[in-house]
Amino acid sequence: MKKVVSMAAIVMTAGVFAGCSTAKTTTKGNQTTGNTIKIGVNMELSGAAAGYGQSQKQGIQLAASEINKDGGINVNGKKKKIKLVIRDNKTSNNTSASVAAQLTNNDKVVAIVGPATTNAGTAEIPNITKAAVPSVSPSATDPAYTLKKNGKVQPYVFRACYQNNFQGATAAKFMTNTLKAKRVAVYADNSSDYGTGLAKAFKKAYTGKVVDSQFFTAGDKDFNAVLTSFKSKKIDAIYAPGYYTEIGLIIKQARQAGINVPIVGSDGMADPKLAQIAGNNNASKIYYTTPFSDDVAKANPTAVKFMNKYKAKYNQDAPTFSALAYDSVYMIKQAIENEKSADSVKIAKGLAKIKNFDGVTGNITMDKEHNPEKPIAIEELTKGKVSESFNVK
Amino acid sequence: MQTFFQQIINGLSLGSIYALLALGYTMVYGIIKLINFAHGDIYMLGAFWGYYVINVWHFNFISALLSAMLVGAASGVIIEYFAYRPLRHSPRITALITAIGVSFLLENGMSYLFTSNTRDFPQIIKQVNYHLGGVQISNIQILILATSCILMILLQLIIKKTKMGRAMRAVSVDADAAELVGININWTISFTFALGSSLAGAAGVLIGLYYNSIDPLMGMTPGIKAFVAAVLGGIGSVPGASVGGFIIGILETFVQSIGLSAYKDAVVYFVLIVILLILPAGIFGKNTKEKV
Numbered sequence: 251m252k253k254v255v256s257m258a259a260i261v262m263t264a265g266v267f268a269g270c271s272t273a274k275t276t277t278k279g280n281q282t283t284g285n286t287i288k289i290g291v292n293m294e295l296s297g298a299a300a301g302y303g304q305s306q307k308q309g310i311q312l313a314a315s316e317i318n319k320d321g322g323i324n325v326n327g328k329k330k331k332i333k334l335v336i337r338d339n340k341t342s343n344n345t346s347a348s349v350a351a352q353l354t355n356n357d358k359v360v361a362i363v364g365p366a367t368t369n370a371g372t373a374e375i376p377n378i379t380k381a382a383v384p385s386v387s388p389s390a391t392d393p394a395y396t397l398k399k400n401g402k403v404q405p406y407v408f409r410a411c412y413q414n415n416f417q418g419a420t421a422a423k424f425m426t427n428t429l430k431a432k433r434v435a436v437y438a439d440n441s442s443d444y445g446t447g448l449a450k451a452f453k454k455a456y457t458g459k460v461v462d463s464q465f466f467t468a469g470d471k472d473f474n475a476v477l478t479s480f481k482s483k484k485i486d487a488i489y490a491p492g493y494y495t496e497i498g499l500i501i502k503q504a505r506q507a508g509i510n511v512p513i514v515g516s517d518g519m520a521d522p523k524l525a526q527i528a529g530n531n532n533a534s535k536i537y538y539t540t541p542f543s544d545d546v547a548k549a550n551p552t553a554v555k556f557m558n559k560y561k562a563k564y565n566q567d568a569p570t571f572s573a574l575a576y577d578s579v580y581m582i583k584q585a586i587e588n589e590k591s592a593d594s595v596k597i598a599k600g601l602a603k604i605k606n607f608d609g610v611t612g613n614i615t616m617d618k619e620h621n622p623e624k625p626i627a628i629e630e631l632t633k634g635k636v637s638e639s640f641n642v643k
Numbered sequence: 644m645q646t647f648f649q650q651i652i653n654g655l656s657l658g659s660i661y662a663l664l665a666l667g668y669t670m671v672y673g674i675i676k677l678i679n680f681a682h683g684d685i686y687m688l689g690a691f692w693g694y695y696v697i698n699v700w701h702f703n704f705i706s707a708l709l710s711a712m713l714v715g716a717a718s719g720v721i722i723e724y725f726a727y728r729p730l731r732h733s734p735r736i737t738a739l740i741t742a743i744g745v746s747f748l749l750e751n752g753m754s755y756l757f758t759s760n761t762r763d764f765p766q767i768i769k770q771v772n773y774h775l776g777g778v779q780i781s782n783i784q785i786l787i788l789a790t791s792c793i794l795m796i797l798l799q800l801i802i803k804k805t806k807m808g809r810a811m812r813a814v815s816v817d818a819d820a821a822e823l824v825g826i827n828i829n830w831t832i833s834f835t836f837a838l839g840s841s842l843a844g845a846a847g848v849l850i851g852l853y854y855n856s857i858d859p860l861m862g863m864t865p866g867i868k869a870f871v872a873a874v875l876g877g878i879g880s881v882p883g884a885s886v887g888g889f890i891i892g893i894l895e896t897f898v899q900s901i902g903l904s905a906y907k908d909a910v911v912y913f914v915l916i917v918i919l920l921i922l923p924a925g926i927f928g929k930n931t932k933e934k935v
Contacts, residue, residue: 296754301761304758462902464899466904467908475653475896475900475904476900478900479901481646482646506772508772523761527763527855
């Protein structure tokens with residue numbers, strides 16, 4: 251097994267070096283030639299995060315087909331159509347790096363959407379930076395994702411979602427101000443930077459008492475042991491940052507064990523599947539921070555259009571991940587049109603300058619560290635349905 | 644104290660699933676000295692089968708369980724026939740690598756065919772909670788415990804009292820000698836795979852019902868933990884596997900209840916290392932002569 255891994259590593263490194271030599275052309279970055287703009291997709295289409303990758307792929311495809319139906323992206327007066335090059339990184343860091351090399355060197359894409367997870371996204375950075383091709387991750391939330399080790403911003407790395415500190419702090423404020431929770435237990439996913447990062451951010455910002463802090467791993471199915479110990483500690487609420495697959499089960503098992511306190515989570519819960527897994531009767535007093543709440547969406551014509559089109563095409567309600575991926579494609583389009591060029595270096599410049607971009611997930615302005623600034627909302631579920639939505643300032 | 648007993652109940656429910664899976668590992672190992680890594684994935688197939696028949700054909704719990712056991716048995720036999728039988732006389736490492744390959748094939752094949760999304764398992768039995776002196780136990784937990792115990796007793800009877808069981812024991816002691824006295828080795832090995840895999844199929848449906856969530860990769864972690872349980876009990880020993888399963892389940896629960904949830908998997912693997920160093924034959928490995 252070890253041998254196989256090291257072999258794979260050698261092959262992978264060889265691939266990277268091979269890419270290195272071909273990338274040394276006279277001009278920096280990839281240019282758009284002909285009448286199509288090639289956009290690469292480096293996505294988790296199989297493996298542990300495939301659920302998110304697949305929803306994002308649907309959002310990306312919807313955006314691309316919509317843009318192409320309108321004739322394409324306006325590059326300095328000439329309309330060019332998008333051609334998507336979709337590749338699977340199998341939720342593996344190694345594969346993500348080699349997929350990035352393939353996309354930038356062989357497929358000559360001018361921008362990349364993805365990956366969905368911070369880990370796979372970080373693995374991609376050396377190769378896209380070498381090739382000078384920007385990438386927009388719809389859902390890599392780690393605060394350090396867009397930053398270099400020395401704290402400077404990565405020039406080619408962007409994201410469409412909040413970073414953890416903002417979401418964690420919002421949840422903490424909501425716990426204190428709205429739920430009046432004084433004793434909170436934290437139960438976080440420690441198999442991803444997403445879960446651990448949010449838990450850290452929450453604990454830093456929360457002013458009440460964190461009575462217990464426990465962890466689970468993606469793929470876990472049994473949470474009874476930890477929930478039973480929470481039950482004996484007189485808690486007012488549980489903060490559970492993670493994805494709907496596990497949080498759904500935590501909600502179900504907590505309610506069945508007789509724990510009826512509010513459970514607050516993050517945008518990884520914003521999926522209709524959450525209530526299906528938890529069971530509608532269990533999914534009450536459930537709150538999560540989200541950029542894409544139904545109420546916010548109703549006031550936003552871009553979002554209404556997106557939700558209707560998504561439903562018509564895929565016959566399901568649009569999950570947050572699809573909305574973020576959809577926005578990522580449109581952000582690239584915006585960057586191309588602003589810079590009047592579809593060359594990869596120009597697109598990176600354009601992405602960094604995005605201002606008041608009218609996205610499905612709110613009005614987006616890119617900050618200095620390539621994080622989108624946009625409004626945040628908290629949704630409440632009652633019997634599995636969104637019953638209220640709170641604005642947190 | 645209430646919390647303590649509640650954790651025991653939690654541990655027993657979790658442990659009974661590990662025990663059911665560990666039995667499959669231990670039986671296959673006992674008879675052909677192969678660690679069948681695809682075993683956890685047969686458990687996944689059982690869960691998906693249950694999902695399908697309950698949703699599409701509206702089976703009730705008992706028929707879903709029994710049919711999942713049949714499907715588990717059939718897939719175990721098919722895997723043995725195509726993947727392991729041609730390698731029976733090759734070095735053991737070849738068969739082991741094949742087992743890992745079969746496991747990957749099943750996981751990724753199912754992801755490809757049915758997407759890797761998590762599905763909610765149809766809740767055919769409504770959960771009812773009983774309270775006994777402050778300790779809460781649900782009808783589904785009782786059902787899981789009872790079903791596992793019945794299946795384990797049944798298995799023990801088959802191995803001890805039937806002709807086929809005697810053949811299995813004979814093959815595990817000495818395959819060549821067993822063949823000389825007229826035992827059909829291929830048939831016996833197929834039967835062992837069928838028996839072990841049917842338990843995995845049953846575990847799949849039970850887990851689906853208990854946790855209400857199934858996905859193509861669900862067999863990975865429980866499969867490995869069940870393997871640890873089998874080693875802990877003494878691989879090759881049937882009672883050892885049951886006891887090992889319960890021990891691992893309770894251990895995992897207690898590690899979490901004392902606040903070390905981040906290390907619950909690490910503790911299980913730590914136990915594996917300790918057992919291999921101190922007691923390589925496992926708890927029951929030395930005492931029991933019969934290996935199946």
